[in-house]
Amino acid sequence: MxxxxxxxxxxxxxxxxxxxxxxxxxxxxxxxxxxxxxxxxxxxxxxxxxxxxxxxxxxxxxxxxxxxxxxxxxxxxxxxxxxxxxxxxxxxxxxxxxxxxxxxxxxxxxxxxxxxxxxxxxxxxxxxxxxxxxxxxxxxxxxGEISPIHRELKRETIGQDVVQLQRKLRGLGYLEGRADGFFNNDTEVALKRFQHDKGLKATGITDRKTLDLLGI
CATH class of the missing domain: 2.40.440.10 (L,D-transpeptidase catalytic domain-like)
Incomplete structure (x- = not known):
């Protein structure tokens, strides 16, 4: 029935x-x-x-x-x-x-x-x-899951990989703003602070060593 x-x-x-x-x-x-x-x-x-x-x-x-x-x-x-x-x-x-x-x-x-x-x-x-x-x-x-980062990220970059970077920086206490996928001034400053603390050149641009230290 x-x-x-x-x-x-x-x-x-x-x-x-x-x-x-x-x-x-x-x-x-x-x-x-x-x-x-x-x-x-x-x-x-x-x-x-x-x-x-x-x-x-x-x-x-x-x-x-x-x-x-x-x-x-x-x-x-x-x-x-x-x-x-x-x-x-x-x-x-x-x-x-x-x-x-x-x-x-x-x-x-x-x-x-x-x-x-x-x-x-x-x-x-x-x-x-x-x-x-x-x-x-x-x-x-x-x-949800985010794919690994394969490109250089810097100011004014937009994308899902920027979200991953921002979330990692937030989790480590370097970024207070939203993970909104736009690499803005706050994201650049947060990345520079992280690089400085890890003894890297504070470029505000991702490279492989920075990403490795971030765990992404």
Whole structure:
């Protein structure tokens, strides 16, 4: 009887209705300070309220060829959409090397997979809820694996490898700002301080010895 029901309503609708939903979740809007943490390997988006997990959503993320950008971002704009491939709502995030965002989808069967061009997909029902709860300026931390650094990084360099460098410098106490993928003045100063402390020439430019000492 259940298989007959699924065949009647269609797989996509069934997936939208049940398979992508995480059970026993709150439905009331949070009242504290809001932030988002996206765990790429687990394909889970966490909504945090005053620093604690408030609600979780299953998501789709980028393919290996077009990975979801790891880093510390912010929601910079919000928009309604016409229920196309990007769903009914869109939350744009400030990744400096592309137009990435958190959005819905007209392909609910894709939720839970590594399938997008790098954006984060949710069921339309879920993104519509988040859209109402998440203001512009909300921090968005995306966690996952980052590839090794193979190029020289210096001031005004942009990319995922800059995020890795910034996270390492932050973890060592040299950088206080966000790991936002843009090699700015603060990143240069932090790198120079690290190089100086390690007895290297403080160029503010990565070389193999600097990266080895950073462990990346």
């Amino acid at each position: 259940m298989s007959l029901f699924i065949s009647i309503i269609g797989y996509e609708y069934w997936d939208e209705l049940e398979l992508a939903a995480i059970p026993n979740q709150v439905e009331k809007a949070p009242t504290g300070s809001i932030s988002i943490v996206i765990k790429v390997p687990a394909r889970i988006l966490e909504l945090h309220n005053d620093g604690k997990v408030y609600k979780q959503y299953r998501i789709a993320v980028g393919q290996s060829e077009t990975p979801t950008p790891i880093g510390d971002w912010r929601v910079i704009w919000k928009a309604h959409r016409s229920a196309d491939l990007l769903g009914t709502r869109f939350l744009g995030i400030d990744v400096p090397w592309g137009g990435y965002g958190i959005h819905g989808t007209n392909r609910p069967w894709s939720i839970g997979h590594f399938i997008s061009q790098g954006c984060i997909r949710l069921r339309n029902k879920d993104i519509e809820e988040l859209f109402e709860w998440v203001p512009v300026g909300t921090p968005v931390r995306i966690e």
